Amino acid sequence: MSKNMLKFYAIVILALVFMYAFSASYTSDSVDNISYVIALAVDENEGEKNLQVTFEFMDTSTFSSEGSSESKSAIIDTINATSINSAINLLNAYIGKQVNLSHCKVVVFSDKIAQKGIGAEVSELMNNIQVRPSTNIIICKGNALEYIQNSTSQLEKILTKYYDIFPNSSEYTGYTSNIMIGEFYNYLTTKECGNLAILGGLNPTISPSNSSGNPSNNSADGSSSGGSSGGGSSGEGSGNNSSSSSSNSSSSNNSSEDSSKDSSEKEKPKEKPDNSTPISKMISGNAPILGERGTENIGLAVMKDGIYIGDLTAEDTLCHTLISGEVNSFLLTINNTEIYENYLDIELFENMIPKISVKIENDNPKINIDIKLIGRISGIKDGINYSDEPSNLDLYKISRATEETIKRCITDYLNKTSTEFKCDIDYFYNYAKRRFLTVQDWKKYDWSSKYTNSKFDVKVEAKIYYSLLHSD
Amino acid sequence: MEKINNKEAISLTISCSLGITVFISSQIIASECLSSSLINTGFISLIAMGLTAIICILYKKFIGISFLDITEFVGGKFLKFIVGTAFLFYFIFTLAIVLCKAVNCLQIVYYPMTHPNYTVLLFVITAAIACNLKNNGFLRATFILVPIVIVAIFFIFAGNLKNFNYENIFPLMGNGVKATFIEGTTNLFTFGGIAYILFLPQNLKRPDKFMSVSLISTAISSILLTFVTATIILMFNKNVTSGQLFPLYIAVRYIEFGTFFQRLDSAFLLIMNIAICSFLGIYSNLCLGIIKEITNISDIKPLSYCFVLLLYASTILIDAKFELEFMQNIFFKILFFCVISLGLIILILANLKKEFQHE
Numbered sequence: 001m002s003k004n005m006l007k008f009y010a011i012v013i014l015a016l017v018f019m020y021a022f023s024a025s026y027t028s029d030s031v032d033n034i035s036y037v038i039a040l041a042v043d044e045n046e047g048e049k050n051l052q053v054t055f056e057f058m059d060t061s062t063f064s065s066e067g068s069s070e071s072k073s074a075i076i077d078t079i080n081a082t083s084i085n086s087a088i089n090l091l092n093a094y095i096g097k098q099v100n101l102s103h104c105k106v107v108v109f110s111d112k113i114a115q116k117g118i119g120a121e122v123s124e125l126m127n128n129i130q131v132r133p134s135t136n137i138i139i140c141k142g143n144a145l146e147y148i149q150n151s152t153s154q155l156e157k158i159l160t161k162y163y164d165i166f167p168n169s170s171e172y173t174g175y176t177s178n179i180m181i182g183e184f185y186n187y188l189t190t191k192e193c194g195n196l197a198i199l200g201g202l203n204p205t206i207s208p209s210n211s212s213g214n215p216s217n218n219s220a221d222g223s224s225s226g227g228s229s230g231g232g233s234s235g236e237g238s239g240n241n242s243s244s245s246s247s248n249s250s251s252s253n254n255s256s257e258d259s260s261k262d263s264s265e266k267e268k269p270k271e272k273p274d275n276s277t278p279i280s281k282m283i284s285g286n287a288p289i290l291g292e293r294g295t296e297n298i299g300l301a302v303m304k305d306g307i308y309i310g311d312l313t314a315e316d317t318l319c320h321t322l323i324s325g326e327v328n329s330f331l332l333t334i335n336n337t338e339i340y341e342n343y344l345d346i347e348l349f350e351n352m353i354p355k356i357s358v359k360i361e362n363d364n365p366k367i368n369i370d371i372k373l374i375g376r377i378s379g380i381k382d383g384i385n386y387s388d389e390p391s392n393l394d395l396y397k398i399s400r401a402t403e404e405t406i407k408r409c410i411t412d413y414l415n416k417t418s419t420e421f422k423c424d425i426d427y428f429y430n431y432a433k434r435r436f437l438t439v440q441d442w443k444k445y446d447w448s449s450k451y452t453n454s455k456f457d458v459k460v461e462a463k464i465y466y467s468l469l470h471s472d
Numbered sequence: 473m474e475k476i477n478n479k480e481a482i483s484l485t486i487s488c489s490l491g492i493t494v495f496i497s498s499q500i501i502a503s504e505c506l507s508s509s510l511i512n513t514g515f516i517s518l519i520a521m522g523l524t525a526i527i528c529i530l531y532k533k534f535i536g537i538s539f540l541d542i543t544e545f546v547g548g549k550f551l552k553f554i555v556g557t558a559f560l561f562y563f564i565f566t567l568a569i570v571l572c573k574a575v576n577c578l579q580i581v582y583y584p585m586t587h588p589n590y591t592v593l594l595f596v597i598t599a600a601i602a603c604n605l606k607n608n609g610f611l612r613a614t615f616i617l618v619p620i621v622i623v624a625i626f627f628i629f630a631g632n633l634k635n636f637n638y639e640n641i642f643p644l645m646g647n648g649v650k651a652t653f654i655e656g657t658t659n660l661f662t663f664g665g666i667a668y669i670l671f672l673p674q675n676l677k678r679p680d681k682f683m684s685v686s687l688i689s690t691a692i693s694s695i696l697l698t699f700v701t702a703t704i705i706l707m708f709n710k711n712v713t714s715g716q717l718f719p720l721y722i723a724v725r726y727i728e729f730g731t732f733f734q735r736l737d738s739a740f741l742l743i744m745n746i747a748i749c750s751f752l753g754i755y756s757n758l759c760l761g762i763i764k765e766i767t768n769i770s771d772i773k774p775l776s777y778c779f780v781l782l783l784y785a786s787t788i789l790i791d792a793k794f795e796l797e798f799m800q801n802i803f804f805k806i807l808f809f810c811v812i813s814l815g816l817i818i819l820i821l822a823n824l825k826k827e828f829q830h831e
Binding site for chain 1: 587
């Protein structure tokens with residue numbers, strides 16, 4: 001046999017070996033065999049299996065070639081299982097395609113399950129190579145399943161895009177924060193601090209029909225048991241599976257009866273929101289909003305050691321985003337009768353990233369925060385004469401009033417973190433570490449217990465300009 | 473191996489350190505030194521520069537002579553065989569451990585259903601091809617590839633700037649002065665290029681430029697190590713730096729420029745796969761060169777297949793029978809210090825012998 005023939009045979013044999021070896025991985029990762037989850041909801045299950053995991057998929061078959069003007073329906077499946085991986089395993093068997101979390105945009109945990117601790121679940125997700133660190137994490141007031149069923153907006157028809165952009169309002173309102181699972185996990189594994197998640201809730205004005213997808217009400221009770229994953233994990237669980245519509249779209253599996261029920265219920269007058277809720281008490285679920293979007297994201301959920309311990313209101317969240325430098329601009333309403341008889345709206349911009357320093361005084365932390373803002377008067381309510389430009393003295397007074405208001409809010413908020421939550425959720429420990437030479441010294445100091453004795457010195461400097469475009 | 477010019481020599485030496493830096497040492501430095509990782513990086517970079525300078529000074533009297541010939545000059549053929557075998561063992565171990573780490577990572581990310589032995593085989597075949605390429609084809613490939621990898625590392629650093637927590641460098645001394653400056657010295661093993669430098673002079677077109685080539689390549693390797701370590705330390709805490717995947721890959725997953733420019737990890741892994749092929753090519757050629765010198769075989773090419781089989785077996789053995797963490801954290805460091813010490817001792821003895829001969 002010639003040398004060339006020998007080479008040829010060697011190459012062919014190697015090619016065949018590699019085709020055989022890599023075809024299994026190729027088949028498992030082929031787009032045809034994969035269904036992409038866009039949202040994951042985890043609820044507490046009262047039965048033996050302690051998790052109720054809901055997966056939301058896009059129905060790609062409904063995408064029209066004419067553009068994106070039509071709303072795309074979502075497919076929602078719910079599984080009862082002992083863990084998220086078990087639920088994925090069971091869902092793989094149910095839907096006939098392999099579930100892939102590469103395009104998962106949000107993970108929602110119900111408040112009930114978060115109160116018991118979600119550290120294990122978050123760790124499970126972070127160890128899944130498919131889950132992106134940029135996936136948003138939400139703690140939902142109420143049922144997480146209902147939250148994703150109602151997560152849609154009339155203004156953004158494509159659900160994946162909606163999930164991409166919904167936390168962006170943190171930059172121009174400061175009422176929420178764009179918290180991602182990568183960052184969440186990083187702080188979850190840090191003992192010195194607590195951590196935060198986006199707080200979600202159902203809009204109280206939304207029609208009950210939109211939350212009809214509760215599996216306890218309309219799921220096809222297709223329980224199945226047993227089954228072990230290819231990877232060897234036990235995948236026990238009984239499956240409650242339902243395909244239901246999201247709030248403004250119909251699922252492919254919904255019956256016409258359901259649709260007529262939906263439409264009749266939609267016609268019912270909506271419950272009026274309580275418009276007396278101030279931002280100091282406003283959180284997702286009690287905001288004075290009447291609208292088509294079924295969910296709200298106002299405020300943040302406070303976690304300590306992976307356990308949900310409380311909420312930050314819209315005002316608290318604004319303070320947090322101001323300290324972290326996340327908010328670019330926000331609106332502040334001044335209600336100071338010494339300056340003006342009525343409300344004064346001021347749009348403020350963070351001039352520079354806040355300067356934070358931590359000193360150790362008498363073995364307790366003293367935290368200094370220096371915030372610089374510039375702002376413009378964006379609206380003055382009737383009842384005062386605003387035809388004339390305010391004098392410099394007035395602007396000076398407004399600036400001082402703004403500073404006082406923000407300083408009071410931030411101090412109240414920080415005192416709340418140290419006395420009520422008893423954990424550092426603004427990550428001041430990062431600055432305190434500067435005062436120590438070695439990790440051993442730092443651990444010995446025990447920041448998490450010392451933080452409760454912290455004193456805060458907040459300095460706010462605001463320069464307000466008059467910039468109304470028109471005056472009568 | 474054909475004679476190489478200075479730029480090619482620099483890219484080869486950088487490539488030798490790069491594989492170890494990205495896949496192994498950066499993770500070890502970050503997990504051992506914690507917040508003082510950058511100080512440790514600076515410290516071992518200085519030592520590496522000093523060590524390189526010492527090697528270059530000791531080489532001054534033997535310009536253009538191979539390291540194994542110098543060994544023969546010191547202790548005869550027996551010593552040459554022993555030293556050659558020791559370095560051969562070190563280089564094969566380096567190849568095997570980097571390959572092991574890279575293949576494990578690939579298996580987790582892309583080939584969950586494929587046995588890692590097949591992926592190792594794929595790389596080993598690449599090494600065999602690199603050994604048999606005419607006109608030092610792999611040298612040209614490395615010369616093109618190294619700048620791409622350097623740009624990728626800078627890009628990962630720049631792309632993650634918004635994710636950095638600059639306070640992660642505190643407490644400044646991390647696990648303590650001892651851990652940073654005494655135990656931390658063992659992290660010098662990241663500069664695998666120093667061992668390669670010993671075998672460089674006889675391959676240079678201009679051996680008189682040996683010192684500048686060596687110092688420049690060690691300096692660039694130091695800068696790259698600093699950027700890789702900084703990216704890891706400024707982004708993650710200890711839990712992330714002790715995972716199965718190399719942390720630089722996890723850092724790439726965080727890079728996003730809006731909703732359009734995302735998921736750059738695939739591109740990074742592609743670049744790193746090609747870099748491993750180049751790494752394998754360089755070390756395999758070096759090993760074949762050593763075998764040729766210690767055995768006096770005239771045509772080494774047919775032995776390349778046996779060598780890659782040996783490499784394949786070593787990689788599988790390490791992967792299957794040993795604790796990878798022990799091998800890379802302890803054994804690799806010990807081996808590095810043994811061969812570098814051996815190299816220095818031989819160079820010193822050779823200089824002394826030459827001095828006595830002159831007298």
